Structures are given as structure tokens and as C-alpha cells.
Amino acid sequence: MNMLELKRPLVFFDLETTGIDVVNDRIIQIAVVRLEKTPHVDNFTRTEEMWLVNPGGPIPEASSAIHGFTDEDVADMPPFAEVAEEVAWWFRDSDVCGHNAIRFDIPLLENEMKRAGRPFQVYGGVIDTLRIFQARFRHNLECAHRLYAGTWFEGAHDAGNDTDALVAILDGMLKEHPDMPREPGEIASTPPSPDYIDAEGKFIWVSGEAVFSFGGKTKGRMLKEVAKNDRGFLQWMLAQDFDATTKAIASDALVGNFPVCKEKFDG
Secondary structure, eight states, X not given: OTTOOOSSOEEEEEEEESOSOTTTOOEEEEEEEEEEEOTTSSSEEEEEEEEEOBOSSOOOHHHHHHHOOOHHHHTTSOBHHHHHHHHHHHTTTOEEEETTIIIIIHHHHHHHHHHTTXXXXXXXXXXXXXXXXXXXSOSSHHHHHHHHXXXXXXXXXXXXXXXXXXXXXXXXXXXXXXXXXXXXXXXXXXXXXXXXXXXXXXXXXXXXXXXXXXXXXXXXXXXXXXXXXXXXXXXXXXXXOOOHHHHHHHHHHHTTOOOOOSSOOOO
């Protein structure tokens, strides 16, 4: 981190939670790394801490499948309210850095602090690495070449140069992702990620179960559960401009047919 110039301490932090609802979901784990400038020396002091807490209710299976924490893991842990003051102390007088911190981690942490009776807000600025990544690493040919071929390339938007770049990108993808098919027809007909069930990844595999990857009320929920308790959402999907593979899954789910994962999962 020798490129940083600190005017105040910088706190990196991350949360593992019961879900993605910043108002109602709860923290299970929080970790922080605090950098502070060492007086009269050109380096930083690094300290770190981590807490595992009991969220006060069951951890959804879909969430456990992502971060690995179960009800048994937190049964003997303190509630967040008991560590709230200590957590806040680590954020004192600092800037903060997190991945999707602005939309998720910070508002969820603020709500947990409010429930604990300890108002909380970030003292300094917020560095959100997700926003920086999305802004600087766009979904274009140049960035794909940088990621998969290892270099930026000159002469973008010349058809000849761009097609040469495509050759290098696909070759890099095949090296980076050994699970990809090798035959072009199979590549074209296979969802782009092994986690995707449909072509756009609106449904993903989580521990062998089909789970929604989008929607304020559906993200992280199992398809079977939504089909049973919120059929209107699936019917709404059929009227929208989703990919045909996405609509086929929604339509099948309405009549009780669900995708079957070919992978084997323990448990």
C-alpha cells in the first residue's frame, strides 16, 4: 500500500450477512483492517479485527451456501449489540473502503448500529472498489483484452486489430477457465458461467438449488420457494423482455418443473 497518501486512518471492511436486505437482514461476521500513518516514518501501522455474531434468527440456506456459516456456528456467539461499541471504535476518525460498500455494507451496518442504540456514520470519505472497477473496467474489447490477454492493445476500433484481439481474448478465456467447452458450438450453447442456469444468469446454482440472482424481493431466494409463495413474480417475468432461456425456466417452475443441477453437493 505504499502508493497511498493518508490524511487520516483508512479502514477496509467487509460483512457476511443473512441476506441482501440492508434494512431487515443481519450481520453474521464483520472484519476490519485499519491503516494509520506511522509518525515520522514513511509507512503505515496495520491492525485488524474480526467478529462473529449471532444474528438473532435462522440463517437462510441460500446465504449459508455462499458464506458457509450455519446456525450452529453462531449459536454461542454474542449478538451484534454487544460488540457494536467496539466495532464503531475501529471506524473512528477514518475514511473507509469496501466492495459495494455504498449500496450494501454501509447502510446495513448503519441499521445494525441503530438497532443496537448506537448511531453510526462514516467520518470521512467512502472508497467503493466495486464502483471504481465498474467505471474503469468496462465491458468493452479493450478491457477484455487486458483481462484475458494481459495487455492493452493499440489500434482499437480498427476491424483488423479488433479481430486479432478477439483471437487473443478467446484463447485467454480458454486458458483462464478450464471448465469452458473446447468446441465452438458447445461454447455458444453453454451458459457463460458454471453458476448460470439460463443464458443471462437470472437464475444461478447455489448448493445445487436454483436461486434468483436479481430482484429486490427475490434475489437470493430459491426458485421453488418463489414458485410456491410468490407465483405472481414468475408470471410477471413471462411478460418482460427476458432471454428465452430465462422465460422457459420461469414457465416450467409455474407448473412444478424445476432445473436439476448435474453437479453433486455434499450435505
